[in-house]
Every structure is written in structure tokens, then in C-alpha cells.
Amino acid sequence: MAIILSGGGDPAAVVSIDRYFASRIDLGKKVLYIPIAMEPDVYSYEECFAWFRRTYTSYGIAHAEMCTDLSSAHLDSRYSAVFVGGGNTFKLMHEIRQSDFGEQLRAYLKAGGVLYGGSAGAVICGRTIETALCADCNRVGINDFSGLDLLNGWDVLCHYDPIVHDSFVAGLHRKLYLLHEESGLVIEDSEISAVGKSFVRRDSVSGSDDVVPLL
Numbered sequence: 001m002a003i004i005l006s007g008g009g010d011p012a013a014v015v016s017i018d019r020y021f022a023s024r025i026d027l028g029k030k031v032l033y034i035p036i037a038m039e040p041d042v043y044s045y046e047e048c049f050a051w052f053r054r055t056y057t058s059y060g061i062a063h064a065e066m067c068t069d070l071s072s073a074h075l076d077s078r079y080s081a082v083f084v085g086g087g088n089t090f091k092l093m094h095e096i097r098q099s100d101f102g103e104q105l106r107a108y109l110k111a112g113g114v115l116y117g118g119s120a121g122a123v124i125c126g127r128t129i130e131t132a133l134c135a136d137c138n139r140v141g142i143n144d145f146s147g148l149d150l151l152n153g154w155d156v157l158c159h160y161d162p163i164v165h166d167s168f169v170a171g172l173h174r175k176l177y178l179l180h181e182e183s184g185l186v187i188e189d190s191e192i193s194a195v196g197k198s199f200v201r202r203d204s205v206s207g208s209d210d211v212v213p214l215l
């Protein structure tokens with residue numbers, strides 16, 4: 001199992017993270033790309049998929065399949081990785097709850113799969129998605145802010161800028177991974193490390209704060 005989470009940002013900011021992701025998967029198999037966090041009035045799913053293929057072909061990822069209806073997803077060993085893209089976190093979590101995708105994803109990871117979550121795709125991996133309240137509009141009107149809880153009780157805040165976010169973070173009283181746009185969080189065999197740029201691990205409950213070093 002490997003979980004790779006990106007703090008988001010433009011492609012130039014995440015080159016090191018993307019390169020590491022490509023190095024961790026079987027390039028002979030498909031990557032399942034899930035763009036449904038994106039709101040159609042920003043980019044269509046077809047535009048998202050064109051971006052994905054254009055960007056990740058350069059890393060040797062030549063086989064990709066897009067899924068826009070999670071009720072039809074079947075995660076298994078055909079896929080070398082699942083890539084959940086960015087957009088609106090609340091929309092993404094709402095879509096996940098309309099299917100058994102969360103349970104499938106847990107089983108896929110337990111069987112040795114690889115997950116890449118970018119921005120909203122990273123936030124949903126936390127115990128809650130409350131960190132999205134500082135950035136995303138909850139247009140779908142969900143009241144349950146629980147996430148997939150794939151990170152042993154920790155939450156994720158993406159696009160982290162201490163000047164912008166620290167007052168918001170102080171009010172959360174949570175265990176948080178604070179990912180800069182250039183930061184990638186990697187979990188393999190229960191070991192946590194950073195790729196691209198170090199990130200902050202802040203336990204607001206105990207008051208501890210440390211920087212996770214690079215691989």
C-alpha cells in the first residue's frame with residue numbers, strides 16, 4: 001500500500017511529487033483517474049482528462065482510464081493506481097457517499113494498491129474534511145464532515161500558507177498535516193515522509209509541531 005498526497009498547485013509546483021508517483025507504479029497497467037471534484041463550470045471532465053493525459057504521459061504513464069460515475073467503479077489489480085484530482089472537496093465527498101467507493105478504496109489499498117490524492121483528493125483522506133471550510137463552497141449542503149479516515153486520525157490542509165491559514169488552523173483542535181503546494185505526503189508501510197518540499201505535522205490537541213523531512 002502507498003498513499004501519496006499532494007498539496008496542490010500548478011504542474012510546475014508538483015513535478016517532484018508526480019515523478020515520485022510515476023516511479024512507484026507499474027507503468028504497464030492503467031491508472032484510474034477520477035476528476036469528479038472539479039466543478040463543470042470551471043473545467044469539464046473531458047478537459048480534466050486531456051490535462052491528465054498531457055501531463056502524465058511525460059512521466060511514462062501511457063495507460064489511463066477516467067471514471068466520472070463512482071457507482072460504476074470496480075477497483076482491482078487491473079489498476080496500478082487510483083488518482084483522485086482536485087476541485088471542490090464537498091462535491092467530491094458527496095459523490096463518494098453515493099456509492100461504495102470508499103469501501104472499495106480501502107480494500108484496494110489493503111491489497112497493495114497506490115492512491116494519489118491531489119488537493120481535494122488529499123483532503124478527503126483525512127478523518128474529517130473540515131479543513132476545506134477555509135477554501136471551498138459547500139454548494140451540495142452536506143452537514144457530515146467526516147472523511148475517509150485513511151491517515152490514522154489525521155486531517156489534511158492543502159495549499160498551506162501560514163500567513164493565510166494559521167488563525168483558521170488554531171481553531172480546529174485537530175491533528176493536521178499542513179501541505180504546502182510543493183509538498184507531497186507519502187505513507188508506505190506505516191512510515192510517513194515528504195517528497196518535493198517538507199511539510200508541517202501539527203497536533204493541536206497535544207500542542208506539538210514538527211516538520212516532516214524529505215525522503
